[in-house]
Amino acid sequence: MVKMMALFPVLRFINAFTFVKIGKLQSAKCKKILIAPLDWGLGHTTRCVPIIRYMLSLGQHPVFAGNEWQRNFINKSFSYIETIHLDGYNVRYGKTNSGFLYSLLLQVPRIYKTIRAEHKWLIDKAEEAHFDGIISDNRYGLFHPGIPSVVMTHQLEIQSGMGSMADKSLQKVHYRYLDRFNECWVPDLAGTDSLSGKLGHPEALPKASSYIGLLSQLQATETPREHDNSLLILLSGPEPQRSILSALLWEQLYHYMGKIHFVEGSATAETPKDIPPHITHYKQLNNEQLLPLLQNAKLVICRSGYSTLMDLIRLNKKAILIPTPGQTEQEYLGKYMQQQGIFYCQSQKTFELSRALAAAAQFPYRSIGAGAASFELYRPALDKWLQRL
Numbered sequence: 001m002v003k004m005m006a007l008f009p010v011l012r013f014i015n016a017f018t019f020v021k022i023g024k025l026q027s028a029k030c031k032k033i034l035i036a037p038l039d040w041g042l043g044h045t046t047r048c049v050p051i052i053r054y055m056l057s058l059g060q061h062p063v064f065a066g067n068e069w070q071r072n073f074i075n076k077s078f079s080y081i082e083t084i085h086l087d088g089y090n091v092r093y094g095k096t097n098s099g100f101l102y103s104l105l106l107q108v109p110r111i112y113k114t115i116r117a118e119h120k121w122l123i124d125k126a127e128e129a130h131f132d133g134i135i136s137d138n139r140y141g142l143f144h145p146g147i148p149s150v151v152m153t154h155q156l157e158i159q160s161g162m163g164s165m166a167d168k169s170l171q172k173v174h175y176r177y178l179d180r181f182n183e184c185w186v187p188d189l190a191g192t193d194s195l196s197g198k199l200g201h202p203e204a205l206p207k208a209s210s211y212i213g214l215l216s217q218l219q220a221t222e223t224p225r226e227h228d229n230s231l232l233i234l235l236s237g238p239e240p241q242r243s244i245l246s247a248l249l250w251e252q253l254y255h256y257m258g259k260i261h262f263v264e265g266s267a268t269a270e271t272p273k274d275i276p277p278h279i280t281h282y283k284q285l286n287n288e289q290l291l292p293l294l295q296n297a298k299l300v301i302c303r304s305g306y307s308t309l310m311d312l313i314r315l316n317k318k319a320i321l322i323p324t325p326g327q328t329e330q331e332y333l334g335k336y337m338q339q340q341g342i343f344y345c346q347s348q349k350t351f352e353l354s355r356a357l358a359a360a361a362q363f364p365y366r367s368i369g370a371g372a373a374s375f376e377l378y379r380p381a382l383d384k385w386l387q388r389l
Helices: 002-006 008-015 049-057 068-077 097-129 164-178 241-253 287-296 306-315 328-339 353-361 378-388
Strands: 032-037 061-066 082-085 133-137 149-152 183-186 209-211 230-234 260-263 279-282 297-302 319-321
Touching: 032 049, 032 097, 049 061, 049 068, 049 378, 061 068, 068 082, 183 378, 230 287, 241 260, 241 353, 260 287, 287 297, 287 306, 297 306, 297 353, 306 328, 319 328, 319 353
Parallel strands: 032 061, 032 133, 061 082, 133 149, 149 183, 183 209, 230 260, 230 297, 260 279, 297 319
Antiparallel strands: none
16 A cells, blocks of 8 residues: 555656546646545445546546545555545434434534534645545535535435425525535436436526536446346445344345345444355445346345445346435435336335335336446546646
């Protein structure tokens, strides 16, 4: 790691005189870009993977900032990338819908404090690190008065679950934070074949907003001709709901005799005892390890997090969605996906594996028409931004 970091000054010198061509000539100067995603689940981190990967292919110098588990995940995908520790928001969920809303309200003062703290952190760190640009994924304190700063979010019309008046009030507050950045990137398609629905398509956009297409950590290889008929369980999200769903699924999976791959989505998850031979258990996988499991799976059971949906669309997979209870964004997306005929959705409270599998077998699983090109649209947007730095 130290040896690789020692090469960065050399790389920056070389790139000052060298053009890198990826489809077209890029800016000659190597840019040092801070990339920092929210720690509210793994999805914000995984959707930064294609941006980091593309920057590295251009000879740029991305610097990843996150908490310990975020940095560990990124280091598994990019063993040589420079990372910096940045405390997360550490938002926790209640065990019920009402418990979540109540616990979230109690955490609001601490969230505001975290936003102020990360802004101060950035001001201090920028003097030392000399960043050329900043890409923040839903971290609202990471804007800088002297450095071009981008915020990335798909939640422009927040669904609070408390009515339209509350949604509009929250949107005004949200836009005030977004407008502190120079640009706002929305990871979705601009047209009717959108994935985020009204979340990412409000009546009025924030200033300097643009749709950059879909983002997925996965790079699809040739799709296998035949699936292995496996059931892939792919968990994610903050505690305690991740563990609650894990326990619920384990109770029911022992009676399912088909081949199962169970991915906990947590490096600290406990390994269950007496795992039957038809179930293969994993704690956490990086994108290279996860890709073959997803490609071979006949069906996926997972949360309805937005980044997970983008990964599923990328590989054209069928899935059963189980929204995190009380997380209104996931509940909206799960309902929207089912209404659009894209993915089948069932609530965690009433989830029964046998019933869900029977319903999924009759579900249409309509394509939204998002081809491979939809996952490359961020590249020209990133090219233009880098050239302006």
